[in-house]
Amino acid sequence: MADGEGILPGRRLRARGILSNAAGRFEAHGVEAFADGWEVGEERLIRTEVRVERARSALSYNRSPDLPFDRSVNPYRGCEHGCVYCFARPTHAYLNLSPGLDFETRLIARPGIGGVLARELRAKGYRVAPIAIGTNTDPYQPCEAEWRVMREVVEVLAGCDHPLAITTKGTLIERDLDLLAPMAAKGLLRVGVSVTTLDAGLARRMEPRAALPARRLEVIRRLSAAGVPVRVMVAPVIPGLTDHELEGILAAAKGAGAVGASWIMLRLPLEVAGLWRDWLARAEPGRAAKVMARLREARGGRDYDSDWGKRMRGEGLFAKLIAARFGKAVARLGLEEVLPPLRCDLFRPPVLPGDQLRLF
Template identity: 65%
Template sequence: MVSSNIRGRGVATNAAGRFEQFETVDCDDGWEGDEDLPPLRTEISEEIARSVISYNRSPDLPFDRSINPYRGCEHGCVYCFARPTHAYLGLSAGLDFETRLIARPNAAEVLRKELSSKSYKLATIALGTNTDPYQPIEKSHRITRSCLSVLSEFRHPVGIVTKGALIERDLDILAPMARDGLVRVGISLTTLDADLSRRMEPRAPSPKRRLAMIRRLSEAGVPVRVMTSPVVPGLTDHELENLLEAGRDAGADAASWIMLRLPREVSGLWQEWLRDHEPARAEKIMSKLREMHEGRDYDPRWGHRMRGEGEYAALIAKRFALAVKRLGLATRTPPLRCDLFQIPAQVGDQLALF
């Protein structure tokens, strides 16, 4: 039974981060239950960023740089591969990740300086690769919108990944960028089962709402990729073709997939979720995952971590390939334009008057 004060959260525990020396554990002293505990509220702190563009060298990723306006994510997706990053902050990958969030209010200001640097080399920036840029706190903090405004001003190409319906608010920026070939959006669609989505992704928009987002964006001229990620063996894998078709019918022109990944603390959190929510399927799901990773819960090697290997992984890849071909969905899309980039005139520039 889930404690009453954490209903609506993705996980039920808050084990100390892997770098912490001590851990606190809740225990029942026999005097009273937890039914009177206050709801677990989201706490937001601020971090003054010194840099905002993060670079990577992963051959598994189609981009080499990204921006994340927030640390932690209130959507609370139990399977989120980014949960372990909270350990670097001295926090838990469990409830801390979805309740103790960090906003970077000066992100747009720092981004402007980085893009204006003479040493900056242009390439598409990915927005929201670690945590969702349109999670609920963006409504009040508007950091993603500020960063997007800077990218638009510089005519800089950007790829966005989100589950958040708040992206529709920014169509006034996205639509003109799309007309110039400067933006593409990926919408993650994990399942069409509203109940399963609510349990796995408790504070993210429902599947129906995400399809509406795809439709709204595509109707505004913003190209959208439906991301069937993660595929969960024995739980959502049977939906693969239906997810792709629903995304296509809503207006998506491209598609991708990633297998469920369980790095570090995510494995324990996921298995605890299975015991609480899908006990009859838990053994089968974990068996399939280990089958793809040489007996381990997760294989972090480049070239393997996103898809796994073996007969089952090959079957999912084949089903995906057949489905996108039948549906007319692209798996590769034209690169976003980089030839329009320009550093706007700044206050005080000598040529500003001419």
């Protein structure tokens, strides 16, 4: 795969969100794919490549006033779901990879991060608070089936009764119910499931390797049946494209067993803005102008506004209208905007090999 704008002849895409592979903002030079006539043989499908990173630290801390958590763990870098709007795409630029196709085809797995996390949780100065996972890239993306990095993280947290909040649109979370259900019963776990649209065709174009909407609702149903409190995340709300579905998504999620709900306006930081505009012109040409006009109306005339207090919900009349509709819908359906806090009093430092004296 070339690291430039185009795809070389002989290379074929299937179920990918972005066609561009432009260099990230830190690169001094760009590379453009060019057909020189030497390509021979059958077309080759661009497949997902997973590299390994040996993590030196597991916990990542933030001080954002817009976020309800201050720490997270990232089992993977990049995400095979390929959601065109993903606000995490620019993080691939730090790896000298493209926020475009590289983000969804050249992934980084971090096996062994569970052991690193256990050591950090044992530090004398550690103060327990909920760990959020899935806040950057999805921990239950398809490669988790093979690499099981999220599984090892959950095993550590379950073993020491540490509170955990998960965000995902992946079905692999059902595999870990043997660990997650007991955590939920102790008040240690909640899960947010992202449902952007109920339109299967739009979802397949916009989130090509994520589970279809009906399957995500089934995830909510199965988690809820196992006693896991689930919050449906209508995220992102896309003006002019999915905003009309707000009430329908909330009602469907409530019917599947969700107990809480939240929403976030479409965010287009850094390279995501250009990638989104390109996709919109190609996939939704009849609605592209309307979508961008509505979005800019909610972003102070720009594609994106990163100011605290504005980046998640936007501003202006349209943003206020979305917030009002959301508030009325959750009140009518009996969904909670804020779920009860997770328990922190049960935590005990993880036990590692060589700790046998703790038994006496």
